[in-house]
Amino acid sequence: MIKLLVSKSRYALLRVFNLWFLLFSFLLRLVFFIWHFDEVSLKISDVLLTFCLGFVFDTGVCFMISLPFVIYLSIFPNKWIGSLFDKIIIYFFSTLTLFTLVFTFLAEITFWEEFKNRFNFIAVDYLIYTYEVISNIKESYNLTLLIGIVLFITLLLLFLFHKKKAYSNTFAQKITVKTRLLVFFTFSFIVLFYIKFIPNTLAERMGNRYNDEISKAGIYSFFAAFRNNQMKYQKFYTTIDNDKAFAIIKHKLEEPNSKFNSKKYPIHRKVNDNGQINTKGKNVVFILVESLSASFLNKYGNQENITPFLDSLTTKSFFFDNLYATGTRTVRGMEAVTLCIPPTPGQSIVKRPENHNLFTISNVFKSKKYKTNFFYGGDGYFDNMNSFFGGNGFDIYDRGRGSILNDEIKTNRYNIEDNEVTFENAWGICDENLFDKMITVADKYHNENKLFFNFVMTTSNHRPYTYPEGKIDILSGTGRSGAVKYTDYALQQLFRKAKQKEWYKNTIFVIIADHCASSAGKNEIDIANYHIPAFIVNASEIENQIITKQCSQIDLFPTLFGIMNWSYESDFFGKNVLSNSFEERALLGTYRKLTLMKQDKAMILSDQKKQTFNKWDKESNNLTQLPMDNAFLEETIAWYQTADYLFTNKLLN
Known part of the structure; x- marks a missing residue:
């Protein structure tokens, strides 16, 4: 040497x-x-x-x-x-x-x-x-x-x-x-x-x-x-006996209007309507907005006036004031809202193999005779979206550039054509063009007297932050604030155009972020950067309200189904936030850190079978370590261990 x-x-x-x-x-x-x-x-x-x-x-x-x-x-x-x-x-x-x-x-x-x-x-x-x-x-x-x-x-x-x-x-x-x-x-x-x-x-x-x-x-x-892109829960994280884990989770999922009807481990149950106003027969337009942090809204102290339309919806909707994303990637948001499941370690289920024919919100809508459609302004090959949604019952509308679905996926795929596009960047067509495509498809199903569930994934609020010029007072490509304001503008235009349609009065709109614009901070889990807004709009028979209960992305659709007064089969970990039996909590994580939060207490599970119990100071966004609470720890383990077990053992079908 x-x-x-x-x-x-x-x-x-x-x-x-x-x-x-x-x-x-x-x-x-x-x-x-x-x-x-x-x-x-x-x-x-x-x-x-x-x-x-x-x-x-x-x-x-x-x-x-x-x-x-x-x-x-x-x-x-x-x-x-x-x-x-x-x-x-x-x-x-x-x-x-x-x-x-x-x-x-x-x-x-x-x-x-x-x-x-x-x-x-x-x-x-x-x-x-x-x-x-x-x-x-x-x-x-x-x-x-x-x-x-x-x-x-x-x-x-x-x-x-x-x-x-x-x-x-x-x-x-x-x-x-x-x-x-x-x-x-x-x-x-x-x-x-x-x-x-x-x-x-x-x-x-x-x-x-x-x-x-x-x-x-x-x-x-x-x-x-x-x-380590995929991590086996049993190998890397602290575990408890499976019987005990499922007993804890079944207790947490119990409701007066639900009944478990499965074997030992699965959480499959029948949820019965809860006597609220009947909104059966309403279309649903669901919009998953790219990187929409709650901190962009005026309600949470932002003074840039970049979300005037969304700010107006906070008093004209069911507004979720205390809701948290499950993760930091778009595929985590998709996983949370479609499967209503806590984040499992490693890759999102959206990107994993053997993720077709799962029990998703599509199953619930299809049981009510809805057409279920997924709209994405880019190529749905990205992040395995076409395969996941196509393999779970959605028709696909995307900007495909020649990509095709796997032969085994029995679904329809439609391309967004050049003549339907006025602006496009690296991630896809602008939000206005995407919403226009969704409206065109909604018109088609309305004319055929068919109910529709349209799932729309936006892209404009993403680097390089470019959008059509002349729409807002911030130049395209100059930063995040302009992209947020354009996204807000596009949503306003969607509602303006939709209100001119016959189907509008019979359609509920649901808006939520996929994740925050930034999730990183000095803490191992930066909780403030998981706070996202969510809205249920035009459920006209129901009085608008601000929902202050602490909850998760996985609770959004169970809450919507409760508002719609539906009885349905469920494999969901999420619950109806409006139910008196709802216990406040949020589930959030990275691909390695898994967290259960209740009010200002947060248990964080780490790989290498480590965990910390913390108090969260909302004002400073600091975590202070507390003495271990074993009951809290076992509940945290139960949420994640059971979710991983059900997917790994193909029990989410």
Whole structure:
């Protein structure tokens, strides 16, 4: 190994390359630390741990990136060192690697800006959907300038490497067999050691999420997420006996008007109407709004006046004042509202295999003779939406660009044609165009005397935040506030146009966010960033009201079915919030953290079979750890363990 540490050796380039990578990684970590200086923990021990752990992860990345080069150096014959072939291979791959890593450093900055995280499972997902991601990058950033900066830094580094004679020494020095074997086995052993014994979760020990994330290395985090995109609950989380877990959940789901009619474990039951005003025979238009945080509304202190229409609905609807999203991704919101189930660890059920023919809200609507339709302004291939909705009874309307449904899915798919589109960006057509398409389909079913349930997923409130010019007083593409205001404007136009239709008076509109615009903060679960608005509009026989009970996305449709006075079969974990038997609680999480919140108490389950019990201060959005409450812990485990068990064992059908 001494040869590796000497600049005048065959390993000179490897040495300089690793020193450069460690320096840049440190500087990037320092940038993130200064960026959130007011939110990171400044305790000396936490600061030291942040940067020391960071060095550990960066060193691991160095060894992993370097291993292919070490293998090349180990097997390349001495007699050909410095040959044209040797120079071409080393120059080409070192330049390509430098360019890729510099680009990755810049990509980490943009990813952090959006998600306040190192690369995680979201970055893994983005690898699959290259069209949307590349288009989003093109529309969000000056790609020519970005590539120019990356190229300039790469060329500058190559120049410095030459000044340090890294290349000339690499092409001039021979290496002994002993040195080759020593270096190869050392690097291989260290890489295997990191893979086996240094988990990405090693960073999560400071009690401040920003310190934890900053201490990680983006590339290391990316591959850790890639390996753990699906997580088995029984393996990673604290469990209790299944009989006990289901007994707890059945008790929580009990209602005077429901009766369990299943075998031992499933929660299948018959929910009978509860005597409210009869609204049978009403169409339902459901709108899942991209990234609509409650904090955007004037009611919650926002002074930008970017949601005037939604603000007006807070007193003209059933308005859910204290409702929380289950997750941080669109697919989590879809999972919550369609399956009415707590978030299970790892990937959303929307993206998992074997997620067809589940018991969803579509089953309830179809039992009442409704046509169920799913509308998305982009390509429904993204995030597996077409497969999930098509495989669970919905007809699909999307901007398909040629994607098709699996042959085994017995459903219809319709393309949104070019002549129906006036504006489109990376994620899909603008919300106005999407709503117009939905209205056209609603007209069709109304003329055929058919009831319809139309599920609409919006896209305009998403980076690059572009929308048709001249609609609102904020320029397109200038930021989130404009996108929120355009989304609000498009919803207002939807209602203006719908009110001109015969079917409007017989249609209930339901509006809810899929998740907040940002979910990251200094806490392991940043509860304030799960608070979302929800509205049930035009249930005209019912007096409008503000619902202040703490509840979850999974409760939205059971509440709607209660308002509609329906009797129906249910496999749902959600309940009717308006029922006197409803017990206030919210279920929320990330792909690794699972939380049960009751009022200001929050139990957080983590992988590695860990858990913390906390008090949430709403004003400061801080979590303070409390002594463990075993009854609260068992209930938390029961919600998530049973949900995972039912899906894993195919009992949600």
